[in-house]
Amino acid sequence: MPGITYYDLRHVTGQITHIDIDNGIFESAGTTFFNKAVLRVISKTGWGILQIDNYQPCTGRKFDELLQNACSLAAITQEQVCLGEVSHGVLAVPAMKEDPRSVSIEEKSAILSEIEKGAIHPSVVNRRANYIERVEQVEFLDSSGNEYTYEMCRSGFNVLAVASRNDNTQMGYEREHSIHGFNLRHHQTLGKKAADIAVALLDAKLAHGGKLKAILDPELAGVFAHEAVGHASEGDLIQEGNSVLKDKTGQKIGNDRLSIVDDPGIPEFGFDPVDAEGVAVRRTEIIKNGVVNAFLHNRESLAAVGNGVAGHARGMAGEPPLVRMSNTFIEAGDATDHEIFEECKDGIFLKGSRGGQVDPGRGVFQFNAEYGYLVKNGECTGMVRDVSLSGDILTTLHNIALCGKNRKMSPGYCGKGGQSVPVSDGAPTILLCDAVVGGSGMD
Amino acid sequence: MRWWAAVEWIDQIIQKGLKSVDEVEIFYVEGRSVSADLKQKKINLASASEDCGLGIRTIHKGRIGSSSTNDPSHWSECLDAAIASGHLATSLPWEGLPGAKDISRTPLTFDPSMKVEPASALELLEQMLAGSEEHVAEVTAGSAGLSTATVTLANSRGVHYTDSHTGVSLSIEAIHGQSTGSEFDHSSFINKVNPFHVGERASFFAHESAGGNEIPTGNYEILLSPLAYAELLSSVFIPALNGRNVHAGRSRFVKSLQEPVADPLISMYDDPLLTGASGSVSWDAEGMPTHRIDFIKDGVLEAFAYDLKTAYRYGKTSTASAVRGGYGGSPGIGHHNFVVDGKRSSIADERTVYVHSVVGAHTANPMSGEFSVELSNAFWMEGGVFEEPIRSAMLSGNVFSLHNEIIGLSHESRSIGSLILPSVRINKQRIIGK
Numbered sequence: 022m023p024g025i026t027y028y029d030l031r032h033v034t035g036q037i038t039h040i041d042i043d044n045g046i047f048e049s050a051g052t053t054f055f056n057k058a059v060l061r062v063i064s065k066t067g068w069g070i071l072q073i074d075n076y077q078p079c080t081g082r083k084f085d086e087l088l089q090n091a092c093s094l095a096a097i098t099q100e101q102v103c104l105g106e107v108s109h110g111v112l113a114v115p116a117m118k119e120d121p122r123s124v125s126i127e128e129k130s131a132i133l134s135e136i137e138k139g140a141i142h143p144s145v146v147n148r149r150a151n152y153i154e155r156v157e158q159v160e161f162l163d164s165s166g167n168e169y170t171y172e173m174c175r176s177g178f179n180v181l182a183v184a185s186r187n188d189n190t191q192m193g194y195e196r197e198h199s200i201h202g203f204n205l206r207h208h209q210t211l212g213k214k215a216a217d218i219a220v221a222l223l224d225a226k227l228a229h230g231g232k233l234k235a236i237l238d239p240e241l242a243g244v245f246a247h248e249a250v251g252h253a254s255e256g257d258l259i260q261e262g263n264s265v266l267k268d269k270t271g272q273k274i275g276n277d278r279l280s281i282v283d284d285p286g287i288p289e290f291g292f293d294p295v296d297a298e299g300v301a302v303r304r305t306e307i308i309k310n311g312v313v314n315a316f317l318h319n320r321e322s323l324a325a326v327g328n329g330v331a332g333h334a335r336g337m338a339g340e341p342p343l344v345r346m347s348n349t350f351i352e353a354g355d356a357t358d359h360e361i362f363e364e365c366k367d368g369i370f371l372k373g374s375r376g377g378q379v380d381p382g383r384g385v386f387q388f389n390a391e392y393g394y395l396v397k398n399g400e401c402t403g404m405v406r407d408v409s410l411s412g413d414i415l416t417t418l419h420n421i422a423l424c425g426k427n428r429k430m431s432p433g434y435c436g437k438g439g440q441s442v443p444v445s446d447g448a449p450t451i452l453l454c455d456a457v458v459g460g461s462g463m464d
Numbered sequence: 465m466r467w468w469a470a471v472e473w474i475d476q477i478i479q480k481g482l483k484s485v486d487e488v489e490i491f492y493v494e495g496r497s498v499s500a501d502l503k504q505k506k507i508n509l510a511s512a513s514e515d516c517g518l519g520i521r522t523i524h525k526g527r528i529g530s531s532s533t534n535d536p537s538h539w540s541e542c543l544d545a546a547i548a549s550g551h552l553a554t555s556l557p558w559e560g561l562p563g564a565k566d567i568s569r570t571p572l573t574f575d576p577s578m579k580v581e582p583a584s585a586l587e588l589l590e591q592m593l594a595g596s597e598e599h600v601a602e603v604t605a606g607s608a609g610l611s612t613a614t615v616t617l618a619n620s621r622g623v624h625y626t627d628s629h630t631g632v633s634l635s636i637e638a639i640h641g642q643s644t645g646s647e648f649d650h651s652s653f654i655n656k657v658n659p660f661h662v663g664e665r666a667s668f669f670a671h672e673s674a675g676g677n678e679i680p681t682g683n684y685e686i687l688l689s690p691l692a693y694a695e696l697l698s699s700v701f702i703p704a705l706n707g708r709n710v711h712a713g714r715s716r717f718v719k720s721l722q723e724p725v726a727d728p729l730i731s732m733y734d735d736p737l738l739t740g741a742s743g744s745v746s747w748d749a750e751g752m753p754t755h756r757i758d759f760i761k762d763g764v765l766e767a768f769a770y771d772l773k774t775a776y777r778y779g780k781t782s783t784a785s786a787v788r789g790g791y792g793g794s795p796g797i798g799h800h801n802f803v804v805d806g807k808r809s810s811i812a813d814e815r816t817v818y819v820h821s822v823v824g825a826h827t828a829n830p831m832s833g834e835f836s837v838e839l840s841n842a843f844w845m846e847g848g849v850f851e852e853p854i855r856s857a858m859l860s861g862n863v864f865s866l867h868n869e870i871i872g873l874s875h876e877s878r879s880i881g882s883l884i885l886p887s888v889r890i891n892k893q894r895i896i897g898k
Contacts, residue, residue: 043712046556051549053792054533054542067506072513075535090512094498097586100506130552146713183714183831190716190831227834230681230860230896261503263604263639341511378824380840382604382637382644385856387838389827407829409836411858457898459836459858 022088024064027104029163031297032058032076033338038121040130040152042137050130057339062091067098070341078160105323107331110301111169112286112294117202121154121176124203129154132205133178139212140182144220146190147183150212152176152205157338167299175200175290175443177432180212184219191225191406193218194373194391198432198443200292222392225404228460234368234396235410235456236361239429241374241390243446245410245453246351247435248377248386250281253414254307254315255344256322256329258381265384265414266313270328275311275418278354282306283317285332285347289445290432297342298334305330308418319344337440346435351448354424361423361452362399369458370394370401371408376433384414387459409459420456425449474618477520477539481620484547485524487561488620491749492536493517493791495613495629500585502606502636505593510582515613517791520546526555528773532792557776562751564622571628572737572744573652578630580610588659592636595663601645601670606636608659623751630654631742634662638670643853645669645841650879652742669820669841676842676853679817681897685871686817686859687845687889694880695825697804700833700863705732705759706797707768707785711778716833716864720765726867728763729806734785736800743802743882749795752784762806771797803884804873810848811872811889818845822859833864839895858896866890 033055040050058076062069069091079087121129129152137150154176162168177198184191193215197204237245258264285293285302293302298320306314316322316329322344323331336342362370370393377388389409394401412420430447474490481488493516500510519532520542529550533542578584588608596603611631618624634657635648647665649657688696704715717725726732736754738744748754750772759767769785774797787798812818820841828835842854872889 040552045554047552047554049528049530049549049794050552051529051531052545053531054535054538054545056533056535068509068511070509070511072511072515074513074515074517075537094510094512094582097500097510097582098507100503100508102508126552149712149714185713185718188716190713192829192831230836230858230894232898257503261604261637262602263637263644265642339513341509375827375829376824377827378838380644380823380838382639383642383840385823385838385840387824387827387836387858389824389836407832407834407836409824409827409858409860411823411836411838411856413856457858457896459838459860459896 022085025088025092026063027164028060028062028088029161029298030058030060032078032160033157035155035157038126038154040133042134042150044148047130050126055338059336059339059341060087060091061341062088062095063102064092064095067095067100067102069093069095072339074339102321103324104320105331107300107320109167109299110295111171112302114171114173114294115200115288117174119203121174121203122156129205135209136178136180136212139209140180140216142216142220144184144186144223145182145216146185149181150178152178161299163299169295169299171294173200176204178205180215182216182219184223186223189223191219191222198290200288200290218392221404222406225392225406228369228405228408228458230458230460232455232457234365235453235458236365236368236370236396237451237453238372239448239450240431241371242351242448242451243431244374244377244388246281246448247346247349247446248379248388249412249414249417250307251283251346251349252379253381254317256316256318256326257344259316260322260325263382265381269313272313273311274313274415275308276421277311278424279308279311279418279421280306280352281308282352283346283349287348289348289430291347291444293335293347296332296334297336300332300334302332303330317344317346335442337442340440343438343440345437345442346444348430348445350428350430350446351424351451353426353428353449356423356425358425358450361425361450362396364423365396365452366399368396369405369408370396385411386414387411407460411457411459420454421451422454423452425451473536473539474616477543478618478620481522481543485522485550487523489521489561490618491519491788491791492616493613495611496580497609497611498580498582498585499607499609500582500589502589502603505603507586507589510585518542519791521794522546522550523558524550526558527551527553528794529553530794559776561619561621562623565753567625567746567753572746573630573742574628575630575653578610578612578632578654580612584610588634591659592634592663595660596636596638596667598664599667599671601638601640601667604637604639609633617747617751619751625747625751627745632657634659636663636666638666640670640674643670643674645673650742653740656740672850673841673853676855679854679857679895679897682895683892684817684895685889685891686819686893687812687887689820689887690878690880690885691821692819693885693888694883695822696828696835696863698883699826700828700830702802703830705768707770707780708774708797710768711774714831717765723765724763725765726760726763727870729873730760730763730867730870731805732760733758733803734799734801735803738801741801741884742879743800745800748784749786749788752782752786754784754800757783757785769797769799771795799882801884802882804886806873808875808886809872811874811887812845812848815844815846816889817854817895818843818850819859828863833862835863836860856898860894860896
């Protein structure tokens, strides 16, 4: 079509099955259906984008009409968008051990109920368990003739226990989410674990704020990598000038042993067989031996910024793709847990996370631990709760003194631009010196 | 499916559903939107969407089922899925969906002058960019969006309400060196947003926050802007007023009814019929006529929010607080226009730490209320003047106990989403310097 230099269409159909149990009551359970598409064109200058509910695949004059509609939107754009040269290809979606669709919702409900009942405890006042299963069929085509289709299923559950004593209310929260198929079986102990944590937190103390040595467990250290480095390395933010990592390629911002990677191709919760622009996914070493090495890109930011790898465009069904993380992790080091605690000597050991946030332009991040333990003389002592850490991207990575031997990934969701996508974060256990810990505990 | 066609189908769905279940409820939304995004100072993309969605809820012998689809021509499968989902639900006390009431049909959040066109988005972006020129800072990103939607709620008891909404939203981000600033605005009415001011504030905060000094760890009187206050209030305090959370034991306020929970200066209420507010609505997501709910009056907790399901379950009355996040799923308990009010005063005269926004409010403990967040665009303020920026620090505290330390509310309030809040001055809050 005249004036159009590029177009692509990403059509996603699927269904979501959920179960919600609240204190033994089946609040809701069932299935919903969706059908969404996003058509993007580059016409003369920038993007014209149509988001289409209930898309019916079409060709010929009808498809040309859609292109024309998107083209007319692009008429108000001013920035000349160029797309970087990329390679194409689709990875095989890992086979599922047990397809959740082969399990009846009645059986799923029964197993989830067992997990929820595991949280029963005299001090637990509320138990809640949710199951979610999302199946997506994805079709992609672009004006260069690239086409792909694949199907992905993500499923998992959360269990929450709320313990209360006098005016003190605390919670324990466990979750498992997977791309490897039905994962409710053999997790009955997680309800009890959530309850045990909630009850133990009733006796935990508030952390004192200040600078100290902090040992982060693999889940929390993964969130640290995600917030402290991952977002600031997203190519669209670099292109906009809204990241402290802009123009820092080749600069050393961490110690020699520190490497941080994003890899959509590994079979973790953030897996993508191909990105949302039809680009082959690749491992990107964001930080290599402490040096800023490569940024995460889509085709546009690759052309505008360079210094990185495309294949990181991701989008919710029907939404324009953005540059996103997928599976982000700190590479394992060589320290044993014993060495990490010995080196820490006096500090704090932090576990789990309720998430975090970053201002990438300012280079400041915050993230939060679910609970922790004071470390005295290299040993865990009293339990503490409600601990947050903050830091400065360009200086904090120098403070990672030790990395453990075993990396573990944790699933989650990441929000950006109003879109939430599945990700995983991971790391070995790490020792962070001079950590800025926020806590309202007083002597 | 177009609106005129949907009306006919809605009756078909209800009639077919009644052959299998006691009651049927239909929620149908159809809308369109346009937006344009800046990359630095140039428009990088323009997008448009046409959305529709059908949500069906069925009730049979106290078992509630639901399903949804954005392909309403497949309503029959959606209805079957809703009925099947009801089979799995636990039977609960249920006294029926509401019947039709004589409710005002005048749309409260519809602006007939709103043009949902790319040209309107272009004009808004240009005005924001003009405002951003008032201070030395680089615009990094921005967005302007306009939308219109028609919502229909119908049920087998004779309710058949329709309402129309419009919306405009603006946002812009700026940077000066390594100092960032951002601002946004939104309304149902095009003339109630001020794009020039939005651009001006973003570049102001980016520019004025540069070169700040550290602050020593200690306890300080602080002044939270409506934005910073909203970030802390919405993730912890407001969910604790939700009747379901209260009865399920997930609220700090389980035993606090008729007890003081905030300084006597503070009142909190939901006013769904507030003129010009973007959450205003005459009927809630279950068709109940809306009215004002006084949650906290002069610091005393007086009420919780209920939808029909929770009210029937616990022997309470619905407060018409049912809301939907979209067409999917079932309605839940929320609010329409949540207002914090009380005696107003000049709260920025004496020296204080002003906090424009915070980083990480969503990580607060929703049960205990404990939080530790990073300050963003914080300043020493005196005589209402931003004196010197504070470079970096954490604020730690408890969202619940913080409300006992509020010592002043500003004269002006601001809409942040569905919240309408003043700035608040608070005693003795812990700041951790670096």
